[in-house]
Amino acid sequence: MSEETSVGLLGPADVRSLARRLQLRPTKQRGQNFVTDPNTVRRIVRASGIGPEDVVLEVGPGLGSLTLALLEVARHVVAVEIDEVLAKALPETVRRYAPDRAERLSVIVADATRLQDIPASALAVPGPEGPVMPTALVANLPYNVAVPVLLEVLERLPSVRHGLVMVQVEVAERLTATPGSKIFGAPSVKVAWYADVRQAGLVGRSIFWPQPNVDSGLVAFTRREPPRTTASRERVFQIVDAAFGQRRKTLRSALAHLAGSPARAEEALRAAGVDPSTRGERLDIEAFARIAEALDRGMSSTERNERP
Template sequence: MNAHRHAAEGVDATPRLLGPAEIRDLAHLLDVTPTKKLGQNFVHDANTVRRIVQTAGVQPGETVLEIGPGLGSLTLGLLEAGASVVAVEIDGRLAEQLPHTVRVMQPGRTLSVVHADALRVTELPEDAVRLVANLPYNVSVPVLLHLLEHFPSLRSGIVMVQAEVGHRLAAEPGSKVYGAPSVKAAWYGDWRTVGQVSRLVFWPVPNVDSVLVGFERGEEPGTEDERRATFALVDAAFQQRRKMLRQSLAGALGGSSAAAATALERAGIDPQSRGEQLRVQDFLAVVRASNAAVEA
């Protein structure tokens, strides 16, 4: 990549973003072939990057968390907007290269790179207030839930995910795509889809559509113990989503459908309803009713 040769000669490049040529040069330099296993699809369109950063409302001087920065397309867009970036990258070659790319393309910007699996990160070099990321599609929901659980400083964000996943995250009760991810995400705040992203801005071109999903963090409705119990109920309800709750939750609420029906009625929930009809607050109400019955 020519920019990297300039960097070696001590010549600063004008601050800019990566385009298709730079993306391919970097991939060749690092001998990186995008893999489905890591969910790698690199964005090469500067206009798309700037749209994501603008939609996310990134402010100069704030710290933004990015997951899976890859070759640095979105990283450079965030830095261009004046943010400090903490980037978590699982691929060692990419993690090592990113600071060099930033020094060349956007000299003087503030970047911290954490070489780690985002699903296992529990500490960061500084608190980030916003999450902006092109999430690996195969782990997008687990990564989001992990980050929200462990990093309460994150108040809002925009993530690019597979369209099917994005619509699920933002779904309301009663929707055909409403499921466990919808309920669990709602524990942490409000979610909405905020735009579509063309397949053609990626290299390689993925075989799925992408959407941008935004969230605003709210006050969590219960304690950490209640969250764990609520999520366990949610998993049970949606593992057998065609069954009535008195059946799907039998194992979690006393071991029989009769016991489950009693627990549901205590919480004001119709035992014949199904998981996709309940909000996160309804599942929490069942947990609290069950706990109260045990303590009585």
């Protein structure tokens, strides 16, 4: 590392110059807001906790602002970019600003909300003992797909043990909310199935081009074991969606269609140690897992096969 030249990072003039060369017109549809401040991307990398052994998955690298800062530290960066123009330009940008680290970058043109369409061999990088899958996720996620992408990565890539995402500040607050909070919801519960999360700071809108209408928040996560339960993740998430689909309803009412009737929903909730008159925002992921188990125990095999 000491013999390598330093990495050049992108400032406002660099970002605009690259955009002009690519004839890029950022679109809201793809959430294209590019970071123009070197101090911010270095701060993100520090907060992510990645080290020289990490293979980092970066979703939506854009023009490469964060990519370059990741390459200062990480063993390798696997960048998944849906925009073909940006994906094609990224390796050249890295060769220009970080020539000694260009071989540490892999670029995949794909939609990160559909990781199942990307072969594992494309995500893996060579290692001394064989291919190595990404161990961390660090990304400036497009606001409109931030939660689906985070959940998709955590579900599809168990090799990802930790990381940090930058998302809209309201999304950061929801992801890290705790039971009982007014903003605690389905995303809060679902991410807790996979990981412990925490807020890791705020990022003002002024460091983006074009400037969004909202500030951003940093969410750090560390993977943990899912709740011990006989219920499947899919079943637990079905319960979660039903509970928060009608937030004002009690769980007895919200889960009635899944149980077959309000009475059977109440029976399952009591068996799970949950007050039937409470609402979903009061429960943690372990409670939802217990409810899923209780509902499944109360169903016949025919009903389980026919459930929605």
